[in-house]
Amino acid sequence: MDASLPRLWANSVRQIDLSNANAAHTETVGDINRQIVLNYVRERQPISRAALAKETALQRSTISRIVDGLIAEGLIEEHEGQSSGGRPPTLLRLRAEAVVAIGVDLATTRTVVATSDLAGRVIYREEFATNPRADKTLKLIVASVRRLARKTEQRIEGVGISLPGIVENKTGTALFVPFFKWQNWAVAQEVSSAVGLPVVADNDANAAALAELWFGRSAIRGIRDFILVLVEEGLGTGMVLDGDVYHGQNGAAGEAGHMNIGTRAPIECAAGSRECWEAFASERAALARYARLGSRTSNRGRLSFLELMDRARLGHEPERTALIETAEFLGVGISNLIKCISPKTVIVAGNITRVWSMIAKPLQDAVVENSICRGLDSCRIIPSTLGHQTRLMGTFSLILANKFATSSPN
Ligand SMILES: [Zn+2]
Numbered sequence: 001m002d003a004s005l006p007r008l009w010a011n012s013v014r015q016i017d018l019s020n021a022n023a024a025h026t027e028t029v030g031d032i033n034r035q036i037v038l039n040y041v042r043e044r045q046p047i048s049r050a051a052l053a054k055e056t057a058l059q060r061s062t063i064s065r066i067v068d069g070l071i072a073e074g075l076i077e078e079h080e081g082q083s084s085g086g087r088p089p090t091l092l093r094l095r096a097e098a099v100v101a102i103g104v105d106l107a108t109t110r111t112v113v114a115t116s117d118l119a120g121r122v123i124y125r126e127e128f129a130t131n132p133r134a135d136k137t138l139k140l141i142v143a144s145v146r147r148l149a150r151k152t153e154q155r156i157e158g159v160g161i162s163l164p165g166i167v168e169n170k171t172g173t174a175l176f177v178p179f180f181k182w183q184n185w186a187v188a189q190e191v192s193s194a195v196g197l198p199v200v201a202d203n204d205a206n207a208a209a210l211a212e213l214w215f216g217r218s219a220i221r222g223i224r225d226f227i228l229v230l231v232e233e234g235l236g237t238g239m240v241l242d243g244d245v246y247h248g249q250n251g252a253a254g255e256a257g258h259m260n261i262g263t264r265a266p267i268e269c270a271a272g273s274r275e276c277w278e279a280f281a282s283e284r285a286a287l288a289r290y291a292r293l294g295s296r297t298s299n300r301g302r303l304s305f306l307e308l309m310d311r312a313r314l315g316h317e318p319e320r321t322a323l324i325e326t327a328e329f330l331g332v333g334i335s336n337l338i339k340c341i342s343p344k345t346v347i348v349a350g351n352i353t354r355v356w357s358m359i360a361k362p363l364q365d366a367v368v369e370n371s372i373c374r375g376l377d378s379c380r381i382i383p384s385t386l387g388h389q390t391r392l393m394g395t396f397s398l399i400l401a402n403k404f405a406t407s408s409p410n
Pocket of ligand 1: 258269273
């Protein structure tokens with residue numbers, strides 16, 4: 001089997017979770033083979049049945065049975081390929097338009113609601129200002145989801161919601177969203193009962209990590225252990241271990257934005273501390289550094305983070321210095337994560353990746369400087385392979401990944 005494809009069962013030494021044994025019983029060899037075939041079609045389309053049999057080492061008859069089933073389900077389709085003289089070959093491809101997911105990316109300032117096809121392509125998109133009151137934001141989400149659902153003729157698989165806080169992923173309850181001080185908000189359940197669709201909710205960085213795992217570009221294909229660092233107003237992390245997002249107890253894993261990395265940060269983190277990584281390395285930290293540096297020069301204007309980056313790109317000081325210092329603190333935190341997890345890759349996502357060529361070196365240098373053993377770490381640090389869509393792709397992935405994964409969490 002090709003190493004670049006998600007390996008669904010090879011080399012697994014995972015212990016069977018006996019408390020979840022009923023779910024494991026449904027995961028038969030037939031189900032696993034079906035998912036392998038579906039993933040091959042997704043990654044290698046257009047592909048013939050003969051090529052599928054060769055690559056998966058499954059029997060031709062088994063391939064035919066699985067393919068017929070997937071065609072009957074409407075997930076893949078056949079079409080005629082280019083003839084090279086004789087009879088044109090019959091090729092298979094994903095019917096991306098067959099399935100639609102709705103994504104709700106609830107962020108501190110704006111909430112984006114959009115529909116996507118099975119390949120993660122955006123169909124319709126709308127956005128509104130996030131209301132600091134959860135009940136008001138809920139109403140806006142429900143109205144938007146209903147509008148997009150009315151525009152959609154295809155089957156809607158479900159709604160994926162991401163939030164900037166701790167989300168109990170099994171129940172879709174937002175346990176704590178520090179920016180708004182929201183606590184114990186059963187957001188998935190409330191949206192689901194209002195719109196009548198299945199709803200999955202998760203932390204935004206976890207969802208973004210899931211998007212890189214399933215929809216990431218070639219740089220991330222086949223990598224089963226990585227950490228995603230989502231740099232925004234706040235700072236969140238999502239961990240993928242052995243091809244799955246690691247949630248920890250109650251979904252509270254990945255709160256590395258609140259690990260202590262120093263004292264006297266330029267801002268307070270969303271939870272009010274000046275010692276957290278977020279207080280040193282988020283967009284707000286960069287803006288606070290700029291304000292502090294700028295007050296020593298004639299440059300006192302208030303900028304947005306996008307404007308700060310634009311001015312830094314043009315070579316303006318102290319905008320450049322503010323970004324580079326922020327990148328160094330990103331590197332310090334990333335070096336701590338590498339010491340704990342030793343992932344193959346760290347992915348940085350968020351607006352700051354727009355100035356990657358400016359920040360990559362100071363960030364990498366800080367990682368090396370803080371590394372426990374120089375030269376040992378072969379960990380790659382790359383910008384998100386999903387460009388500026390990482391968070392939105394995350395919300396779609398909460399629904400779409402279930403189509404391709406071996407077992408559904410629901
Ligand atoms: Zn904190």
